Amino acid sequence: MGHGSSRSASSANILSSDELILVENIFKSMSRSSGSIKREDIFKHWSNHLDQILLQFIVRFLCHEPGNKKLTAINGENFGRLYVYSVRGNKEERTNLIFHGYCEDEEKITIPIDTFLQYVQATINSYLRLLKNCNNINYQSWSSIGCTVNTRRINERSKSLCDDLLKYDDTLTIEQIENWYGQSSIFNQIQSHVIQCLFLISQKKNDKNITINKLNHLNLLPLCKGLENIPLFPSILGLGDVLFLNLSLPAELRNEWRFLFSNQIHGESFSTMLGRISMQGSTIIIIQDSDDHIFGCFASDNWSLSPNFVGNQTCFLFKLDPDILTFSSTGFNNHYQYLNLHQQTMPNGLLMGGQLNYPGLWLDCDYGSGKSSPSCTTFQNYKQLSGKEIFKIKHLEVWGVGPVPEIEENVRASGKSILDQDNAAKVMLEIKI
Incomplete structure (x- = not known):
């Protein structure tokens, strides 16, 4: 399968037919049917939807090639791999996303713990930003009553998620992050939803009606009910608090x-x-x-x-x-x-x-x-x-x-x-x- 296709071996085996069509169509649109996407076009299309730190990780991953080669354009194989690893990936594949997104000049076997924390924070921030940008019904039900993103508490929440990793030295190994992924189901869900939302919102305008319906069914935030007549409710909760408390509840x-x-x-x-x-x-x-x-x-x-x-x-x-x-x-x-x-x-x-x-x-x-x-x-x-x-x-x-x-x-x-x-x-x- 050539580089002009976004169907990697793993994506073809794992993704549903709808997901394959979605990934293929977005790659075709962003590459202008040329068979590859320019690095700057990824920034152009996705900078409004993603935290800059996460976007940098994603671009470096997309431009990674085995053998320490740095790609100047993004091929379909890596584009499809991004979706597969983020949405369906096991702990090894999700860890691969981080290490290949951390540095594209040479293979790394460790990553500074501060850099990993920034990646976790950026992923959470990106999820909430995507919900806002796509006018998600559940997000709007909270923002309409004055519930906002508390950045400081999201940063503290990221540290809490990584509590088992903070006991190590200043750097983390591949094995340590793989073990963390194996125990961090909440972050796995958020990471999966970030890429699903990102690809859905990246569809052409004539697909928007279908996209909105799919996005409104792709929720980790609950719907807020009972405050429709109280527009500025004095809640002490931030959107991040609601997100993580909700993910701690029975499904x-x-x-x-x-x-x-x-x-x-x-x-x-x-x-x-x-x-x-x-x-x-x-x-x-x-x-x-x-x-x-x-x-x-x-x-x-x-x-x-x-x-x-x-x-x-x-x-x-x-x-x-x-x-x-x-x-x-x-x-x-x-x-x-x-x-x-x-x-x-x-x-x-x-x-x-x-x-x-x-x-x-x-x-x-x-x-x-x-x-x-x-x-x-x-x-x-x-x-x-x-x-x-x-x-x-x-x-x-x-x-x-x-x-x-x-x-x-x-x-x-x-x-x-x-x-x-x-x-x-x-x-x-x-x-x-």
Whole structure:
């Protein structure tokens, strides 16, 4: 197969017929049917869609030729290989992308860790830029409420993704990066989506209607629902935060986030919050304390008043600022979710992880205060979430993730709240009010 074709042996064997047509058509268009693409034309076509660091890596990869030859034009073989390695590639092929994109003058067997971090950051930034440029529906649903890209937190997120690599020296070997790719499913997904979006958005204008439909179905961001009438919602989340929290959820819950509660909108009331998050299925709670630490939890089960713990091993705690960390289940105990209110013999409040007196995250029923203990056996590698063990709430918001559970529809239609599950709690609340 000649250099004028973008069908490499691997692409022909792996890509679907639609993908082969897509890659062939874009190569033909960008090369003006000449059989090769000029280096400067790649920059011309893709500089608006990609972070410059990632674009440089891609161009150097496209211009790489075995034997340390530096190509002045890009052949179809390398063009097809870019798509295959990025979208379908195994850990060896994805690592090949990086090392051949790092330096085209000579073969390298190591790469500076700072350069690798820049590559990871640039890939994440490029994905969000591509969603913006193609007017992706899910992206627009967040940007329309004032949710923006927080560059600093994306940089911190990149370090968090590469945490296992930071223990090495200043340089990384091929084997170390291959091992990292084998364990980094989240980054693999983002990298795959970057190239898929890039190729789709590069189609000719007469293909745009089909392209838009495909791009809107190619989402790692969820659809934001429930804030259509609040154009400047004071969320503490950046688009990168939403992206990575969403990718940490069970796959069936990633399509949409439903706004349920914010103290900035609904007031500082524990009972109001419970009334709004009851019968809503899985939820994400995000908190900013008075020290400006941002943290929260994913709760797998519906919130309901009970002296018993509920939830499962998909629950997790997380930190977003000043550190970015995720704490998944240890399986040591099942102390995932607890909620009680106005009981004399049991703690009253909301808990995620740990013991009732030593919680991973505790929100007191007297709204405004909470607790995060220095240790928590429910979640792996746990670190205290808040700035101080006993913290004051500055901002709190809750999102329902995934669809509303159908099993709850009849109950929800009756207008009952979470407090109706416990008559004593209802009476006590009325007396208190």
